Amino acid sequence: MSDAKPKILIQLDGDTQASTFDAVVAADAGVDHLLRHHGVRPEEVRDLVHGAIFTRAADQLNRTAIFVGGSDVTAGESLLAEVCRTFFGPMRVSVMMDSSGANTTAAAAVLAAEAHVPLRGATVLVLAATGPVGRRVAHLLAGEGAEVRAASRSLDRARAVCETVATRIPRAKIGPWIASTPQETAAAAQGCRIVIAAGVPGVELMPADVRRQCRDLVTAIDLNAVPPAGLEGVDPRDRATNRDGVTCYGALGIGATKMKIHKAAIRKLFESNDQVLDVDEIFALARSL
Amino acid sequence: MSDAKPKILIQLDGDTQASTFDAVVAADAGVDHLLRHHGVRPEEVRDLVHGAIFTRAADQLNRTAIFVGGSDVTAGESLLAEVCRTFFGPMRVSVMMDSSGANTTAAAAVLAAEAHVPLRGATVLVLAATGPVGRRVAHLLAGEGAEVRAASRSLDRARAVCETVATRIPRAKIGPWIASTPQETAAAAQGCRIVIAAGVPGVELMPADVRRQCRDLVTAIDLNAVPPAGLEGVDPRDRATNRDGVTCYGALGIGATKMKIHKAAIRKLFESNDQVLDVDEIFALARSL
Amino acid sequence: MSDAKPKILIQLDGDTQASTFDAVVAADAGVDHLLRHHGVRPEEVRDLVHGAIFTRAADQLNRTAIFVGGSDVTAGESLLAEVCRTFFGPMRVSVMMDSSGANTTAAAAVLAAEAHVPLRGATVLVLAATGPVGRRVAHLLAGEGAEVRAASRSLDRARAVCETVATRIPRAKIGPWIASTPQETAAAAQGCRIVIAAGVPGVELMPADVRRQCRDLVTAIDLNAVPPAGLEGVDPRDRATNRDGVTCYGALGIGATKMKIHKAAIRKLFESNDQVLDVDEIFALARSL
Numbered sequence: 104m105s106d107a108k109p110k111i112l113i114q115l116d117g118d119t120q121a122s123t124f125d126a127v128v129a130a131d132a133g134v135d136h137l138l139r140h141h142g143v144r145p146e147e148v149r150d151l152v153h154g155a156i157f158t159r160a161a162d163q164l165n166r167t168a169i170f171v172g173g174s175d176v177t178a179g180e181s182l183l184a185e186v187c188r189t190f191f192g193p194m195r196v197s198v199m200m201d202s203s204g205a206n207t208t209a210a211a212a213v214l215a216a217e218a219h220v221p222l223r224g225a226t227v228l229v230l231a232a233t234g235p236v237g238r239r240v241a242h243l244l245a246g247e248g249a250e251v252r253a254a255s256r257s258l259d260r261a262r263a264v265c266e267t268v269a270t271r272i273p274r275a276k277i278g279p280w281i282a283s284t285p286q287e288t289a290a291a292a293q294g295c296r297i298v299i300a301a302g303v304p305g306v307e308l309m310p311a312d313v314r315r316q317c318r319d320l321v322t323a324i325d326l327n328a329v330p331p332a333g334l335e336g337v338d339p340r341d342r343a344t345n346r347d348g349v350t351c352y353g354a355l356g357i358g359a360t361k362m363k364i365h366k367a368a369i370r371k372l373f374e375s376n377d378q379v380l381d382v383d384e385i386f387a388l389a390r391s392l
Numbered sequence: 393m394s395d396a397k398p399k400i401l402i403q404l405d406g407d408t409q410a411s412t413f414d415a416v417v418a419a420d421a422g423v424d425h426l427l428r429h430h431g432v433r434p435e436e437v438r439d440l441v442h443g444a445i446f447t448r449a450a451d452q453l454n455r456t457a458i459f460v461g462g463s464d465v466t467a468g469e470s471l472l473a474e475v476c477r478t479f480f481g482p483m484r485v486s487v488m489m490d491s492s493g494a495n496t497t498a499a500a501a502v503l504a505a506e507a508h509v510p511l512r513g514a515t516v517l518v519l520a521a522t523g524p525v526g527r528r529v530a531h532l533l534a535g536e537g538a539e540v541r542a543a544s545r546s547l548d549r550a551r552a553v554c555e556t557v558a559t560r561i562p563r564a565k566i567g568p569w570i571a572s573t574p575q576e577t578a579a580a581a582q583g584c585r586i587v588i589a590a591g592v593p594g595v596e597l598m599p600a601d602v603r604r605q606c607r608d609l610v611t612a613i614d615l616n617a618v619p620p621a622g623l624e625g626v627d628p629r630d631r632a633t634n635r636d637g638v639t640c641y642g643a644l645g646i647g648a649t650k651m652k653i654h655k656a657a658i659r660k661l662f663e664s665n666d667q668v669l670d671v672d673e674i675f676a677l678a679r680s681l
Numbered sequence: 682m683s684d685a686k687p688k689i690l691i692q693l694d695g696d697t698q699a700s701t702f703d704a705v706v707a708a709d710a711g712v713d714h715l716l717r718h719h720g721v722r723p724e725e726v727r728d729l730v731h732g733a734i735f736t737r738a739a740d741q742l743n744r745t746a747i748f749v750g751g752s753d754v755t756a757g758e759s760l761l762a763e764v765c766r767t768f769f770g771p772m773r774v775s776v777m778m779d780s781s782g783a784n785t786t787a788a789a790a791v792l793a794a795e796a797h798v799p800l801r802g803a804t805v806l807v808l809a810a811t812g813p814v815g816r817r818v819a820h821l822l823a824g825e826g827a828e829v830r831a832a833s834r835s836l837d838r839a840r841a842v843c844e845t846v847a848t849r850i851p852r853a854k855i856g857p858w859i860a861s862t863p864q865e866t867a868a869a870a871q872g873c874r875i876v877i878a879a880g881v882p883g884v885e886l887m888p889a890d891v892r893r894q895c896r897d898l899v900t901a902i903d904l905n906a907v908p909p910a911g912l913e914g915v916d917p918r919d920r921a922t923n924r925d926g927v928t929c930y931g932a933l934g935i936g937a938t939k940m941k942i943h944k945a946a947i948r949k950l951f952e953s954n955d956q957v958l959d960v961d962e963i964f965a966l967a968r969s970l
Contacts, residue, residue, distance in 0.1 A: 109708050113701055120429050120436050123402055123443030127456060130398050130425045131448070136708045136715060137425060140698050147698050150752075154701025158940070159709070167705060174439075362447070409718050409725050412691055412732030416745060419687050419714045420737070426714060463728075651736070 108166040109135035110373050113155055115143045115182050117173040117202075125172040125201070128362070132369035143173075148185035156194045164376035169198040170369070176202045176235035187379060197372040199380035202235075204361065206382045207368065209239030209301075210389040211361040212324050213247070215352050216297045218343075219322040223248035226319075227297040230282060230308040230333065233260040236326060237301035239382045242268050245275035246383065254282035254291045282308070289313045292320070299324045300333035311336035320349050328354035364389045397455040398424035399662050402444055404432045404471050406462040406491075414461040414490070417651065421658035432462075437474035445483045457661035458487040465491040465524035476668060486661040488669035491524075493650065495671045496657065498528030498590075499678040500650040501613050502536070504641050505586045507632075508611040512537035515608075516586040519571060519597040519622065522549040525615060526590035528671045531557050534564035535672065543571035543580045571597070578602045581609070588613045589622035600625035609638050617643035653678040686744040687713035688951055691733055693721045693760050695751040695780075703750040703779070706940070710947035721751075726763035734772045742954035747776040748947070754780040754813035765957060775950040777958035780813075782939065784960045785946065787817035787879075788967040789939040790902050791825070793930050794875045796921075797900040801826035804897075805875040808860060808886040808911065811838040814904060815879035817960045820846050823853035824961065832860035832869045860886070867891045870898070877902045878911035889914035898927050906932035942967040 112134040116122055121141040129137055140151065155167045171182045179202025186198050201207050216222065227244050231237045232253035244251045245268050253268075255261040261279035269275045280291040288309050292298055296319050300308045304327050314323060314334060323346075327333035332353070336346060342356030368380050368388055378384065401423040405411055410430040418426055429440065444456045460471045468491025475487050490496050505511065516533050520526045521542035533540045534557050542557070544550040550568035558564045569580040577598050581587055585608050589597045593616050603612060603623060612635075616622035621642070625635060631645030657669050657677055667673065690712040694700055699719040707715055718729065733745045749760045757780025764776050779785050794800070805822050809815045810831035822829045823846050831846070833839040839857035847853045858869040866887050870876060874897050878886045882905050892901060892912060901924075905911035910931070914924060920934030946958050946966055956962065 111705055111708055118439075120432065120440060123427055123440050124447055125443070126425070126427050127400055127443060127447035130400055136704070137427075138701055138704050138715075138717070139427070143698065150696075151698060151701050154703070154705060157936075158702055158705035358446075407728075409721065409729060412716055412729050413736055414732070415714070415716050416689055416732060416736040419689055426716075428716070647735075 108159060108163045111136045111138060111167045112369070112372070113151060113167070113169045114139045115148065115151065115169060115171050115186070116141050117143050117175055117178040117182065122172050125170060128365050129170065129369055132366045134369065143182060145181050145185045148182055149189050152186055152189040155196045156190065161193060164196050165373055167196045167376075168372035169196060170372075171198065171200040171202060173202050176205050178202065183381070196376050197378035197380070199368050199372055199385070201365065201368070201385070204365070205235040205239055206385045207361045207365045208236050208326060208357065209243055209382060210364055210386040211357045212236075212240055212299055212301075212326060212352075213243045213386060214360060214389050215324055215357055216299065216322050217247070219350050220296045224250065225297060226250045226252065226295045227299065228252045228254060228280070228292050228295040230254050230288070230298065230300040231302035233257070233264050234301055234303065238264050238267070240299050240301055241277060242271065242382060243386050245272050245277045249276070251275070251277040252280045252291055252295065253277055254280040254288070256281070256283040285310050285313050289316060292317045294319055296321045297324070298322075298334065299326070301326050302333045303327070304329035305331060306333065307331045307335055308333045309335065314349070315347050322350045322352070324352040324357065326354050326357060328358075360389075363392060367392055397448060397452045400425045400427060400456045401658070401661070402440060402456070402458045403428045404437065404440065404458060404460050404475070405430050406432050406464055406467040406471065411461050411463075414459060417654050418459065418658055421655045423658065432471060434470050434474045437471055438478050441475055441478040444485045445479065450482060453485050453665035454662055456485045456665075458485060459658070459661075460487065460489040460491060462491050465494050467491065472670070485665050486667035486669070488657050488661055488674070490654065490657070490674070493654070494524040494528055495674045496650045496654045497525050497615060497646065498532055498671060499653055499675040500646045501525075501529055501588055501590075501615060501641075502532045502675060503649060503678050504613055504646055505588065505611050506536070508639050509585045513539065514586060515539045515541065515584045516588065517541045517543060517569070517581050517584040519543050519577070519587065519589040520591035522546070522553050523590055523592065527553050527556070529588050529590055530566060531560065531671060532675050534561050534566045538565070540564070540566040541569045541580055541584065542566055543569040543577070545570070545572040574599050574602050578605060581606045583608055585610045586613070587611075587623065588615070590615050591622045592616070593618035594620060595622065596620045596624055597622045598624065603638070604636050611639045611641070613641040613646065615643050615646060617647075649678075652681060656681055686737060686741045689714045689716060689745045690947070690950070691729060691745070691747045692717045693726065693729065693747060693749050693764070694719050695721050695753055695756040695760065700750050703748060706943050707748065707947055710944045712947065721760060723759050723763045726760055727767050730764055730767040733774045734768065739771060742774050743951055745774045745954075746950035747774060748950075749776065749778040749780060751780050754783050756780070761959070774954050775956035775958070777946050777950055777963075779943065779946070779963070782943070783813040783817055784963045785939045785943045786814050786904060786935065787821055787960060788942050788964040789935045790818055790877055790879075790904060790930075791821045791964060792938060792967050793902055793935055794877065794900050795825070797928050798874045802828065803875060804828045804830065804873045805877065806830045806832060806858070806870050806873040808832050808866070808876065808878040809880035811835070811842050812879055812881065816842050816845070818877050818879055819855060820849065820960060821964050823850050823855045827854070829853070829855040830858045830869055830873065831855055832858040832866070834859070834861040863888050863891050867894060870895045872897055874899045875902070876900075876912065877904070879904050880911045881905070882907035883909060884911065885909045885913055886911045887913065892927070893925050900928045900930070902930040902935065904932050904935060906936075938967075941970060945970055
């Protein structure tokens, strides 16, 4: 057993500038050296991973880890796949994927929901379920046994998400809903105990009067921080705020939990050299905090 | 109040490689993590600043700061403007701008001059006053109440500098002078107690015999380190060196003070989260050292 | 004498992403701040070196150093030349060149050979002597007084290598050999006590039966880690492994020594500010470990 080596985190980011957000969180999680890479393309991943796995003794590989970030979630998924493909046998380091904060945000949102409504059997509406955060929220909810309504302006895209979720979670109870008008959104929300809005910034997904008509609604979560709100009337700073009898969360209210999860996940990377922290692992970690 | 977080400095640099000069000074000023960015364009600034202001609690925002550098001062001014535009309310971190070392160099030069001649009412010639350092030297001198002669090979550009200075400092005593020949330079220097040459490297701005004819001259400062000297006969290493009865400073002689100012300014960034260290603030800091 | 400053290593890398391998080794060698630069072109070197030599007092210049890496050895040689050209008088910092690991790998291979056969007067075959590692192996062997057979598929290129080595080491005993077929390789190996294969990954340079026919062979070293082996029958993990009466080393067996040399060389950079660690200096260091 050699002396403990400095903690090194390799930041792989596809954007033209590597995220300072991810770097500050890493520093605050106790990383000693940040090796930051921007504009990373999948074909560059192999050499970068080799530098991680071929430089330290087996008992010190848990002191090197990889973080896949960047704003483009699809690009991040490709980078993560390439990272994992490069590992072989015990020659690996732990890796976390959180492009655009999608995994930590989805985990924080579902955790907030679960604090108010037991998820098993609960009917939950996910608005903009076809986006990167929405897909993860739908996936986590289905995994917990909720009855998920995956809503989108396009029924076809909603169906595609349901199929993906069902492939990974065969017992999933999930169905596609269209929500392109207030009327359709009201219909989709009928009977739901939880609504989670995961749309792009600045797009209203549910008017306040539709929300007020949802008699079974216990918790409403809006992940959009830029006005107008995704759920009209929910403030970004809401954190278990009572509005019309419903417990509401806004993006900043969820954000505090998201930051804790992100930081804890970075710390966890250095506990062993064989972890892949994607959405399920990050949610499990979030719950354990 | 949480524990003190590591000191993070975000280096924004528009050049193809981020300055190692600025990085070494930052390390020597006690920064724990340097987040270095090169080729930064104004449209990339917003996300980089968001990563600075959205990652730490309010009482820890003074542990994150931004340094705007790079060789292009105009580009640096744009980046600084964009950084400040992104801040809102208490959501800000301290920022320093010193592209091409222009602010710290100008501050060091004016500080050296003031050590020998009280600036209020003193007639001062600034050669190449239209360059990034020259403009700052003229600005600082005018702010201290000197009678500034802003000289250039182009009278039009000298006038433009005077107008800019006068706009920012309404009480400024500053006028444009042409200095495209030794005769014109001699005329501009007539009656001056201080001459500061702020030209580009390797361009002579004043022959030695012109300098020797300046009867009222007390201090001569040359900010050009590359032969030939801006002020002929002044050595880059001069540091209060007596030449023909005049106290002379060369670029390296000023450089030692410049380095101290630069380092002190980086340290000061971490005292609070609301500072903008541009030319005036850096000069005030320089004086307090 | 001022207080000891943090150890800063400036990593100059011509690739599109700076090597993580070199960065991890630097961190493990105790570097405090890594200033990493990718895509470095020779014309960018001057400013990067100026930032190293103009920022700290003379007695602290040994706390800043430069590492030239990247996968392209020729590009690395250009960068190193440019770094050294920028130094003047005492204004310098120590620099190490190890693009593609060529210097540390060559040093480790020759060190392994020398553990089994005194090099002076020993006949040694270098296969693929025209590649970056092969040229360095041939150079080191010649410097130690071995009789070097520099083999290549092209006799012209083998001759060019011999001329280069002879120019630098006038007493060198080195001659060109062609080895484009098993028969030619067998002829070249006749009478050799050491064979070192320095070819590109995945290319077999000597069949096992040719190796077994080398009656004088004591040590065989294969620097290729990717199947098929450069020396058929030698395993990458071989480390003084006896095969058919010959002491064999594979790429990973040599790699452990290479890592130690690399790390020791980084540490050595910070002992003074005037070292240039290229192949000869790295081999001398390797021997002293």
